[in-house]
Amino acid sequence: MKIKFLFIIGFCLSFSINALAQDTKQILQKSLSALGDWETADNFEYSTQRTNSDRWQGYDFSNPIPEKDEFHLAFDLKNNRFLHHTRNHYPGGYLFDTYRLGRDGTYYVYDGIGSRTGKDLLNLGSSSFNNRKNALLNNFSYFILKQLLAESKDESLLTADNTWIISRKTSSGTEEYCFDKNTYLLKKITKSQGQDTLIQHFDDYLKTDGLMIAKKSSLERNGALVYSDSLSSFRHNKGVDPKVFDFPPGYKTVTEQTPKLFAKMLTKDVYLIENVDGDRNILFVNMGNYIVLTEAPLSSATTRSILEIIHTTLPNIPVRYVHLSHFHNDHISGIAEVVKEGATIICAESMKQPVIAMLHNGNTAAQTGDASFIVFNNKKVLQNGQKKLEFYEVPNSHAKGMSFLYLPQEKLIYQGDLLSLPADSYLTPAIAVTREFSDFLHQKKLPFTKIIGHHGLPLISKKTFDEVITMKEPVSH
Numbered sequence: 062m063k064i065k066f067l068f069i070i071g072f073c074l075s076f077s078i079n080a081l082a083q084d085t086k087q088i089l090q091k092s093l094s095a096l097g098d099w100e101t102a103d104n105f106e107y108s109t110q111r112t113n114s115d116r117w118q119g120y121d122f123s124n125p126i127p128e129k130d131e132f133h134l135a136f137d138l139k140n141n142r143f144l145h146h147t148r149n150h151y152p153g154g155y156l157f158d159t160y161r162l163g164r165d166g167t168y169y170v171y172d173g174i175g176s177r178t179g180k181d182l183l184n185l186g187s188s189s190f191n192n193r194k195n196a197l198l199n200n201f202s203y204f205i206l207k208q209l210l211a212e213s214k215d216e217s218l219l220t221a222d223n224t225w226i227i228s229r230k231t232s233s234g235t236e237e238y239c240f241d242k243n244t245y246l247l248k249k250i251t252k253s254q255g256q257d258t259l260i261q262h263f264d265d266y267l268k269t270d271g272l273m274i275a276k277k278s279s280l281e282r283n284g285a286l287v288y289s290d291s292l293s294s295f296r297h298n299k300g301v302d303p304k305v306f307d308f309p310p311g312y313k314t315v316t317e318q319t320p321k322l323f324a325k326m327l328t329k330d331v332y333l334i335e336n337v338d339g340d341r342n343i344l345f346v347n348m349g350n351y352i353v354l355t356e357a358p359l360s361s362a363t364t365r366s367i368l369e370i371i372h373t374t375l376p377n378i379p380v381r382y383v384h385l386s387h388f389h390n391d392h393i394s395g396i397a398e399v400v401k402e403g404a405t406i407i408c409a410e411s412m413k414q415p416v417i418a419m420l421h422n423g424n425t426a427a428q429t430g431d432a433s434f435i436v437f438n439n440k441k442v443l444q445n446g447q448k449k450l451e452f453y454e455v456p457n458s459h460a461k462g463m464s465f466l467y468l469p470q471e472k473l474i475y476q477g478d479l480l481s482l483p484a485d486s487y488l489t490p491a492i493a494v495t496r497e498f499s500d501f502l503h504q505k506k507l508p509f510t511k512i513i514g515h516h517g518l519p520l521i522s523k524k525t526f527d528e529v530i531t532m533k534e535p536v537s538h
């Protein structure tokens with residue numbers, strides 16, 4: 062009935078200049094009705110098995126092995142609350158057991174096993190509640206199209222091979238929505254944002270608990286698969302156990318803070334910047350007439366903010382070297398910024414290729430020039446009259462070509478992802494990569510008093526390290 066009515070309106074208006082816009086709305090309406098009676102959904106639960114193929118987080122950049130992750134979403138639309146639980150596995154024994162909870166108009170995040178953010182119940186406030194809610198609903202064709210229809214104004218409608226294509230401009234680029242001409246079901250969304258092209262696919266629609274839902278969905282970035290989801294369960298209007306929205310017992314509420322970054326002197330000429338983007342710590346060393354920096358995290362903007370602190374702390378001393386612990390994108394995404402300052406990259410030989418790939422990602426050759434590298438196998442020493450820095454490559458299962466920085470005079474180690482403890486010092490048994498790191502330190506007989514972690518707790522004593530190594534997994538019942 063509704064469709065017919067809209068069709069008539071569409072027909073009348075088709076004589077006006079708005080003909081195409083109206084056609085777009087018709088397609089969206091038809092597509093929405095093809096998905097079933099989602100409007101009556103008060104609550105639903107949805108689970109998928111996710112195959113994560115992100116090569117920037119794998120062990121070997123040139124041979125990524127997919128990880129199996131779990132994704133569960135409980136949504137109480139009527140009472141405006143949700144719980145999103147993900148279990149993400151990363152090489153070397155990492156498991157991120159993350160709960161994202163929305164209730165009372167506020168968004169919270171906590172770690173189910175405590176290995177990452179300890180027993181913190183992070184209150185992210187009310188402004189992020191709607192953002193997260195919309196991001197979660199945007200996994201579903203129905204909510205994507207409902208939103209598109211509400212915003213619909215001057216999109217163009219194209220037709221190609223058996224598909225309708227609705228195309229629109231956004232503030233960051235363009236978006237194309239492809240629909241099957243026969244079924245009107247949404248097949249894919251292509252988003253072009255700057256240098257990046259993201260494609261979200263929706264396949265194998267099936268009537269599941271009365272509603273049409275894509276059993277397979279996936280995301281591609283610049284032609285490479287990032288993840289694919291396979292539906293494991295869906296049910297709606299069966300009620301969601303209200304207990305799932307309870308706060309976890311034994312957790313402490315904390316609010317997110319964006320403290321002003323500053324460099325803290327750990328010992329003569331050795332500086333630490335804590336809380337970079339919340340949970341990261343960066344080390345830099347003054348060698349007298351030049352500086353050595355560790356890591357180039359997250360993005361150009363994050364790395365730039367680190368460089369600014371270095372330059373205000375030690376004016377007129379150039380950053381001549383940057384050591385990259387491993388190729389994972391959260392550790393090297395800002396590398397172009399450091400290279401632009403003329404720094405040479407120090408890393409294990411086997412990670413040169415991904416670093417070059419990252420440099421080419423979104424940067425022109427003119428911006429980064431020919432980046433210079435010092436690559437090494439096993440060990441590299443950088444020394445002048447004042448200081449000695451040693452870089453050790455570690456056999457490990459987290460990332461090929463991983464190395465750490467050792468300062469023998471200071472008996473200090475700086476490392477990324479070999480040992481990560483929560484900032485609240487909650488301890489859980491060491492994972493595989495941390496045990497490999499411990500074995501390596503014993504084998505090399507490197508004397509140290511403190512280890513600095515890139516993530517979470519900045520300064521880790523030898524005693525704490527020994528404690529996590531000897532901790533036993535709790536017996537599960």
Ligand SMILES: [Zn+2]
Pocket residue numbers: 387389459460478
């Ligand atoms: Zn990593």
